[in-house]
Amino acid sequence: MSYEDQNVREMICTCCLHIAFNSKVVDCVSAERSPNLKVRQGSEVVGMEAEVTQKVPEVSCEAAGQEDAAGTEQASLTDGESTSAQPAAVSNGEESDEGKEMVEVKIIWNKNKYDLKIPLDGTGAKLKEKIHTLTGLPPAMQKVMYKGLLPEDKTLREIKVTNGAKIMVVGSTINDVLAVNTPKEVIQQEVKAEENKKEPLCRQKQHRKVLDKGKPDDVMPSIKGAKERLPTVPLSGMYNKSGGKVRLTFKLEQDQLWIGTKERTEKIPMGSIKNVVTEPIEGHEDYHMMAFQLGPTEASQYWVYWVPAQFVDAIKDTVLGKWQYF
Numbered sequence: 001m002s003y004e005d006q007n008v009r010e011m012i013c014t015c016c017l018h019i020a021f022n023s024k025v026v027d028c029v030s031a032e033r034s035p036n037l038k039v040r041q042g043s044e045v046v047g048m049e050a051e052v053t054q055k056v057p058e059v060s061c062e063a064a065g066q067e068d069a070a071g072t073e074q075a076s077l078t079d080g081e082s083t084s085a086q087p088a089a090v091s092n093g094e095e096s097d098e099g100k101e102m103v104e105v106k107i108i109w110n111k112n113k114y115d116l117k118i119p120l121d122g123t124g125a126k127l128k129e130k131i132h133t134l135t136g137l138p139p140a141m142q143k144v145m146y147k148g149l150l151p152e153d154k155t156l157r158e159i160k161v162t163n164g165a166k167i168m169v170v171g172s173t174i175n176d177v178l179a180v181n182t183p184k185e186v187i188q189q190e191v192k193a194e195e196n197k198k199e200p201l202c203r204q205k206q207h208r209k210v211l212d213k214g215k216p217d218d219v220m221p222s223i224k225g226a227k228e229r230l231p232t233v234p235l236s237g238m239y240n241k242s243g244g245k246v247r248l249t250f251k252l253e254q255d256q257l258w259i260g261t262k263e264r265t266e267k268i269p270m271g272s273i274k275n276v277v278t279e280p281i282e283g284h285e286d287y288h289m290m291a292f293q294l295g296p297t298e299a300s301q302y303w304v305y306w307v308p309a310q311f312v313d314a315i316k317d318t319v320l321g322k323w324q325y326f
Helices: 003-089 124-135 174-181 183-197 205-211 309-320
Strands: 102-109 112-119 143-145 165-170 235-240 245-251 256-260 265-269 275-281 284-293 301-308
Touching: 102 124, 112 124, 124 143, 124 165, 205 301, 245 309, 275 301, 275 309, 284 309, 301 309
Parallel strands: 102 165
Antiparallel strands: 102 112, 143 165, 235 245, 235 301, 245 256, 256 265, 275 284, 284 301
């Protein structure tokens, strides 16, 4: 090989070495750069995955919220259904009349009429309970009549009650009984309380003008401190509030008090007299002034003067209910 050929060959080898070296460098550089690129790309991927991961829980929360809302709504509906269904399950302890043969009757009490529908196989005691509901009249105070006194232990079918039957009820409520029985006692207590506050009646001007006239000429004899029964003849020789002559006649067989004057005679049922007020006349204690209260207030009092003292208690007992027997 010539020297020139050898030089050319060496130059070619040298070039090949440079090319090979450069390619290695490029590969190394590429290798060095590629991990960075992968890391960068990896970080972006990781970042994206993080974003996706962050977004996923948000979607999950919304979904969970919707599910919770749906669950709450479902629970509300369930509660609502339970609540609406609950009244149907409540029982007041009474037997239902559904499916029973009913009968319609008319209850008549105290001038009032009530239509009532009741099971035909219900007893007289059950009927009284229904009447109590309608009228407020307690069963123990009821007298129920249908073809005679209605028995409590028999059914309406056994008694042969039919549709449209009229059932009469007699009785008074507790309030009615109290209103009838207690007014006189209450009024007497009120009157006594008022009397304690006021000056003696005989000193009051309205009574003084009658008392100042003195005793009537035909006044009946009196006995101080004595108590006698009512005489069989009228009490006479007394004045009324206007100063006119008056007499008192007690008609026990008619339960009436007759108050007679020159002009007329008033026939008053004793049951309508609410109270009797009396007071001795000062200076003449063997005589009394007496008032019969004919209404609810003192304005209805009918005054009588110069009543013999021995008859005062008998008059009060007779008028207010303690009868005198002869």
